[in-house]
Amino acid sequence: VCPTAALRERSHAKEVVNALNDKKKFTVVQVAPAVRATLGEEYNLPIGTNVTGKIITGLRRLGFDKVFDTNFGADLTILEEATELINRLGNGGVTPMFTSCCPGWIKFAEQNYPHLLEHLSTCKSPHEMEGAIIKSYYAKKMGLNPEDIFVVSIMPCTVKKFEASRPELSEDKMPDVDAVLTTRELVRLFKVAGIDFNDLPDDEFDNPLGESTGAAAIFGTSGGVMEAALRTAYFKLSGKELENVDLTNVRGFDGVKEFSVDINGSTVNVAVVNGIGNVRGILEQIERGESKYHFIEVMACPGGCINGGGQPIHQKPEKVQKRARALYEIDAKMKNRKSHENESLKKLYNEFLGEPNGHLSHELLHTTYVNRKNILEEL
Ligand code: SF4
Numbered sequence: 001v002c003p004t005a006a007l008r009e010r011s012h013a014k015e016v017v018n019a020l021n022d023k024k025k026f027t028v029v030q031v032a033p034a035v036r037a038t039l040g041e042e043y044n045l046p047i048g049t050n051v052t053g054k055i056i057t058g059l060r061r062l063g064f065d066k067v068f069d070t071n072f073g074a075d076l077t078i079l080e081e082a083t084e085l086i087n088r089l090g091n092g093g094v095t096p097m098f099t100s101c102c103p104g105w106i107k108f109a110e111q112n113y114p115h116l117l118e119h120l121s122t123c124k125s126p127h128e129m130e131g132a133i134i135k136s137y138y139a140k141k142m143g144l145n146p147e148d149i150f151v152v153s154i155m156p157c158t159v160k161k162f163e164a165s166r167p168e169l170s171e172d173k174m175p176d177v178d179a180v181l182t183t184r185e186l187v188r189l190f191k192v193a194g195i196d197f198n199d200l201p202d203d204e205f206d207n208p209l210g211e212s213t214g215a216a217a218i219f220g221t222s223g224g225v226m227e228a229a230l231r232t233a234y235f236k237l238s239g240k241e242l243e244n245v246d247l248t249n250v251r252g253f254d255g256v257k258e259f260s261v262d263i264n265g266s267t268v269n270v271a272v273v274n275g276i277g278n279v280r281g282i283l284e285q286i287e288r289g290e291s292k293y294h295f296i297e298v299m300a301c302p303g304g305c306i307n308g309g310g311q312p313i314h315q316k317p318e319k320v321q322k323r324a325r326a327l328y329e330i331d332a333k334m335k336n337r338k339s340h341e342n343e344s345l346k347k348l349y350n351e352f353l354g355e356p357n358g359h360l361s362h363e364l365l366h367t368t369y370v371n372r373k374n375i376l377e378e379l
Contacts, residue, residue, distance in 0.1 A: 012179035019150040034220030034305035037326035048322035053202025071212030073130030078339035083356035101125040103163035104300030114371035131176030156308035182310025208344040214331030222274040222304040223250035275302035
């Protein structure tokens, strides 16, 4: 069960099926990093089996026009977030800066610590960035009317439904993402459509928004966003590539993991908060003016998105570890393991966005937050 505020979870399956049956709609689906390491469990495959190829084929059989990878959006998030961190550190901006890709954490901060919202990165989460790019850059490239595009996100998370409905995540009242299906909901759809998942052959994501690096793959586990961000921040600050990209200090399932990295003679202190129950102490340090950190990752679900509220249900921690291992194996096998090495991403900046944190990036890829202290007024 989702630990944070998924009070109004509702299936978007009907909207998705209607869009797939609507000839006027150009339907695009994207798949979150954590889904590929868990969905196979619903078909009795060993825990931690990477079923990316079968998911892509299954989505094509459902009738989607394009199947993209949220991992592209994760690489994009890293470029934007690492740049934002460097800018904050360089110009005396508000630090420590928190990651912003977990809507469970964002909503918790909005409800309980609205006075600290300026500590949150302004970056949209990966699937929201991907949606915004599909409806702008990709639409332009393909000569499509953005209003005819229907973007579906396959997510490990129930709170992503709430996130997709936030007015701050729309351009001119057009949402970046039109519908969210959880891992379990996608399995239900496959079953209703009579798709025999275990018999599906493997296929590959469409491009250009299907290319990704190993850094994006590990977004789905606790510490992954931090590790990915440090791989790129190190390069951007020092002009040199990290010799060993496996930052094992931020891996694992401790409640709070700490790490310091020396970049060009300056020490950057980071923390990774694993599970929303562990964040209050960190926030109280900031309130007292005693925080030693520069950058903090928070994922609401213990273990990260591999253990999200929309994933196949189980109780055993060793299963979560196997899921995490699957993501680290995907990363280790990739030719490119740093987000700034993604060739399609470089092209996106060259052809369209300009530079990370530039004018267009701010317009399309960054967001604002809301004081939700009086949550009852929302109900
Ligand atoms: Fe959703 Fe992942 Fe955050 Fe859990 S950790 S609330 S699955 S984004």
